[in-house]
Amino acid sequence: DIQMTQSPSTLSASVGDRVSITCRASQTISGWLAWYQQKPGKAPKLLIYKVSSLESGVPSRFSGSGSGTEFTLTISSLQPDDFATYYCQQYNTYPLTFGGGTKVEIK
Amino acid sequence: EVQLVESGGGLVQPGGSLRLSCAASGFTFSTYEMNWVRQAPGKGLEWVSYISSSGSTIYYADSVKGRFTSSRDNAKNSLYLQMNSLRAEDTAVYYCARGPVVPQSMDLWGQGTTVTVSS
Numbered sequence: 001d002i003q004m005t006q007s008p009s010t011l012s013a014s015v016g017d018r019v020s021i022t023c024r025a026s027q028t029i030s031g032w033l034a035w036y037q038q039k040p041g042k043a044p045k046l047l048i049y050k051v052s053s054l055e056s057g058v059p060s061r062f063s064g065s066g067s068g069t070e071f072t073l074t075i076s077s078l079q080p081d082d083f084a085t086y087y088c089q090q091y092n093t094y095p096l097t098f099g100g101g102t103k104v105e106i107k
Numbered sequence: 108e109v110q111l112v113e114s115g116g117g118l119v120q121p122g123g124s125l126r127l128s129c130a131a132s133g134f135t136f137s138t139y140e141m142n143w144v145r146q147a148p149g150k151g152l153e154w155v156s157y158i159s160s161s162g163s164t165i166y167y168a169d170s171v172k173g174r175f176t177s178s179r180d181n182a183k184n185s186l187y188l189q190m191n192s193l194r195a196e197d198t199a200v201y202y203c204a205r206g207p208v209v210p211q212s213m214d215l216w217g218q219g220t221t222v223t224v225s226s
Contacts, residue, residue: 032212034211034212034213036152038152042218043202043216043217043218043219044144044152044202044213044216045216046211046212046213046214049210049211049212049214050210050211053210053211055211055214087151087152089152089212089213091207091212091213094154094157094166095154095166095168095169096142096154096157097154098151098152098153098154099151100151101151101152
């Protein structure tokens with residue numbers, strides 16, 4: 001199985017900050033990497049797919065980058081609505097696997 | 108409206124069974140692959156099962172293999188998860204999710220249904 005490792009597990013930041021979350025795959029996933037946002041009591045929401053493609057309706061302050069086994073989700077200017085938990089996920093092979101999550105908290 | 112709605116969750120004793128349903132609407136369900144993903148209380152996301160659009164190909168996580176069975180009825184726009192021999196560690200919110208639809212991953216999720224396994 002492909003292991004997905006996210007860091008940090010918790011991130012404290014202020015509105016307007018630029019924040020980045022890293023995700024590392026245990027083997028190459030050919031760019032099949034997605035990012036999700038989840039708020040308490042809600043279902044995950046797809047933000048980014050194929051490393052850097054923005055899902056329709058997602059604000060442009062979200063961006064994804066990376067290649068091979070190392071990937072990054074960046075929020076250019078953190079907004080109040082962005083405080084949530086973020087997960088990376090590989091969909092190169094089954095079983096699909098998720099990172100452990102990064103909780104973005106208000107500083 | 109394009110949506111997925113899960114149902115069937117509840118409290119069940121260890122060793123018991125439960126059948127979850129996921130009703131799809133607003134899109135052509137029969138053309139989409141589907142997945143079940145679960146989330147234990149306070150924990151991260153765990154993929155459970157995949158089923159192809161026709162239902163001919165199904166995959167399971169090792170943690171549920173031999174105990175859970177995925178199926179679908181395209182005429183009824185519905186996805187199912189039959190869960191047998193339930194264990195305490197199966198306690199979670201269970202989500203159905205549409206996709207992947209290449210190049211996207213799972214782009215549409217239900218609101219989830221809660222399964223609690225406890226005596």
